[in-house]
Structure formats: C-alpha cells, structure tokens
Amino acid sequence: xxxxxxxxxxxxxxxxxxxxxxxxxxxxxxxxxxxxxxxxxxxxxxxxxxxxxxxxxxxxxxxxxxxxxxxxxxxxxxxxxxxxxxxxxxxxxxxxxxxxxxxxxxxxxxxxxxxxxxxxxxxxxxxxxxxxxxxxxxxxxxxxxxxxxxxxxxxxxxxxxxxxxxxxxxxxxxxxxxxxxxxxxxxxxxxxxxxxxxxxxxxxxxx
Numbered sequence: 235x236x237x238x239x240x241x242x243x244x245x246x247x248x249x250x251x252x253x254x255x256x257x258x259x260x261x262x263x264x265x266x267x268x269x270x271x272x273x274x275x276x277x278x279x280x281x282x283x284x285x286x287x288x289x290x291x292x293x294x295x296x297x298x299x300x301x302x303x304x305x306x307x308x309x310x311x312x313x314x315x316x317x318x319x320x321x322x323x324x325x326x327x328x329x330x331x332x333x334x335x336x337x338x339x340x341x342x343x344x345x346x347x348x349x350x351x352x353x354x355x356x357x358x359x360x361x362x363x364x365x366x367x368x369x370x371x372x373x374x375x376x377x378x379x380x381x382x383x384x385x386x387x388x389x390x391x392x393x394x395x396x397x398x399x400x401x402x403x404x405x406x407x408x409x410x411x412x413x414x415x416x417x418x419x420x421x422x423x424x425x426x427x428x429x430x431x432x433x434x435x436x437x438x439x440x441x
Contacts, residue, residue, distance in 0.1 A: 238297075240281050241280060301322035304326065347428050
C-alpha cells in the first residue's frame, strides 16, 4: 500500500487533504497537531505546504518525492530556492480529485503541476532559480536545433515567433516541435514548458 506523508499546518486543510487521499486506498500519515511525527518507513510521497519547504530541510527523511501545496500564484513558494526540491505542485483550491490526480501521477514516476498554476510557470517568474536546461540525460536525445526550439517553446513562444527568432520556416519549427514531443515522450507544448522549468520527469496536465 502506498504511503503519503502530510506536512500541513492548517488542521482543516490537513483534514481535507487526508480525507481526499484516503479515497484511493493510500495510507495517509504525517505530523500531529502537537508537532509529533507519526513513525514509520519513508513514505512514497510527501505533500507539504510551500512555506514548510524552507523550514524543514530534512523532508527527504519522510518520503522519496515531494509535492508542494501552495496558495495560488502569490505564494512565497514561487520565490523560494526550495522550488527545486519538488516534483509536483498543487493549488490548495484545487478540487479533491485534483489532489488525487497529482499524487497518482507522482507515484507513477511523473511530475504534476496544477492546471491553474501553469500560467505562473509560463510567465518565467522562476527563471532565476533554474538552470536553462534539464539534465543532460534527458536532453541528449535532442539535436542542438531541437534543444533551442524546446527552450523557446518553454518560454511560451508561438511557432511563428520561434521561426522569426531562429530565421527558419514555420513548417521547420513544427517539425522540430514534433521531434521534441516524440523524443521526450511529451504530449503538448504545455508539457514541454513544465518539463523544461521543473527539471523533473514529464508532467501531465489535466485535459
């Protein structure tokens, strides 16, 4: 049985997330209201409020993969270097099934970003905390031109804008974008952007 560890200070929010994540049959544990930590082996996923990422630098002892729970685009999490330690981001206002989908995707070895938060990533507000490219192991499948196109896609540029910037035909851009999607096993341009900015495994967005 998969174990989910919660680091959520708000009792009401912790209760809501806990109830939602028990529905698929996962075992949910975490910190009690008095600060005590339920013992046990490291969980499969840790769901933690954005602010707690900076306060607790030993979250890895609680679980293998961390999902941040944030309060919209103005959450301090977006300006925190701790951003690089997560593989998923959930908005606290997401519906309960959104929590379940996020954790399920992370358990499957993928990443997740709440659809409501995608514009924040695409706005490039996090660039100062990021390396310009994902790890070499991920991009080695791409040619130099495909890498350049992928970076521009991640910046939110259209095919026409990319064609103008690289001085190539729009049809050539479409060809390179198709190759990027195929080689990185991504579905669409939003996934390219999330992958490039998050430095995680491919991220799936809700339809």
